[in-house]
Amino acid sequence: MEWILSALILIGAGFTLVGSIGLAKLPDFFTRLHGPTKATTLGVGAILIASALYFSTRQEGISLHELLITLFLFITAPVSAHLMAKAAIHLKTRMLKRTQGTPDFKNNQN
Amino acid sequence: MLETVLQIALIAVALAMLLSAWRLIVGPSKPDRILALDTLYINTIALLILLGLWLGSALYFEAALLIAVMGFVGTVALSKYLLRGDIME
Amino acid sequence: MAQTQQKSRWLPHPILSLALWLIWLLLNNTFAPGHMVLGAVLAIVIPMLTAGFWQERVCVRAPGTLAKYFLVVLWDILIANVVVAKLILSPNRKLQPGFFVIDLDARHPLAISLLANTISLTPGTVSCDVSPDQKQLLVHALHLEDEAATIHDIKTRYEAPLNKVLPPC
Known part of the structure; x- marks a missing residue:
């Protein structure tokens, strides 16, 4: 049990850290968007599942309410990423020169 | 063993928060700051x-849930503001 | 008031009611009978009071496909995170970011938003915008090697089952 918990916590913390490293290191806004939406969400999800397991085994009765935050994060992370990307396109945020394609519907129709 | 793992995890998450805070301060653009937040x-x-x-207490769950809800609303409101200059339509 | 479909007056949205009931039980972190009854009352009253906001009708076909879809997506999220972590930790100059457009076959608004969410959560892609006529989806990829193959993957792996589950109705 303790092994599973430890593994989940370490994986979660690792992915959270990777997400933030991506946020700090990647070159432009649109690439930075990828770190937090995927890595951080999964990292926090893993930590929350570890917490649910921990409290289910330590106390009487199962504790599942952590799943609620996990579910909420998995639903909201893509929505906020979508909105931020839309705002960035609207403001014409600087992007990498070597980015292929343009954030536009007309130019891109092949 | 769980104690050690928790310590490592707390340090890793604190580091992650420092990196996000750095991005929040440095910017350079407004969407970057929203993303950092x-x-x-x-x-x-x-x-x-x-x-x-760490403390073996389930009391922190409510705070975490509230932060999740409020944080999402805040992100959406800020993005909408950048998109339209207005939050409500 | 001409109602096009005959909805049950008491349970206009059974899926919403079930979700509300489950969320109530999870929030209180209990399966005590009292909370089950209270949750059931809320699950019936809230959809009735807010029925005006839920005009669209959702009809879910093929629940088996839906369950399989969620399992596939969960698995892909795990794989995607390892891939993205590798990309993030590799040198920046190797990255080939790019935008591309997917022509949507899905017509149901819920199917489109589910597809967009799935794309955001899975391998190196974030959905950025939907065209005003809801026929195209703008996607940003962290590392775009083969545009046609990526689009083909998304269409066969995610869009086809979603179309089966949520046909336009």
């Missing part, structure tokens, strides 16, 4: 849950 609040949830595990 978004990451910062998700990291806070992780930190709170880890603290709850």
Whole structure:
């Protein structure tokens, strides 16, 4: 049990850290968007599942309410990423020169 | 063993928060700052849950849930503001 | 008031009611009978009071496909995170970011938003915008090697089952 918990916590913390490293290191806004939406969400999800397991085994009765935050994060992370990307396109945020394609519907129709 | 793992995890999440805070200060563009704030609040949830595990208390769950809800609303409101210059339509 | 479909007056949205009931039980972190009854009352009253906001009708076909879809997506999220972590930790100059457009076959608004969410959560892609006529989806990829193959993957892996589950109705 303790092994599973430890593994989940370490994986979660690792992915959270990777997400933030991506946020700090990647070159432009649109690439930075990828770190937090995927890595951080999964990292926090893993930590929350570890917490649910921990409290289910330590106390009487199962504790599942952590799943609620996990579910909420998995639903909201893509929505906020979508909105931020839309705002960035609207403001014409600087992007990498070597980015292929343009954030536009007309130019891109092949 | 769980103690050691929790310590490592707390340090990792704190580092992640520092990196997000750095991005929040440096910018350079407004969407970057919103993204940094978004990451910062998700990291806070992780930190709170880890603290709850560390102290063996389930009380931190409510705070984490509230941060999740409010953080999402905040991100959406800020993005909408940048998109339209207005939050409500 | 001409109602096009005959909805049950008491349970206009059974899926919403079930979700509300489950969320109530999870929030209170209990399966005590009292909370089950209270949750059931809320699950019936809230959809009735807010029925005006839920005009669209959702009809879910093929629940088996839906369950399989969620399992596939969960698995892909795990794989995607390892891939993205590798990309993030590799040197920046190797990255080939790019935008591309997917022509949507899905017509149901819920199917489109589910597809966009799935794309955001899975391998190196974030959905950025939907065209005003809801026929195209703008996607940003962290590392775009073969545009046609990526689009083909998304269409066969995610869009086809979603179309089966949520046909336009």
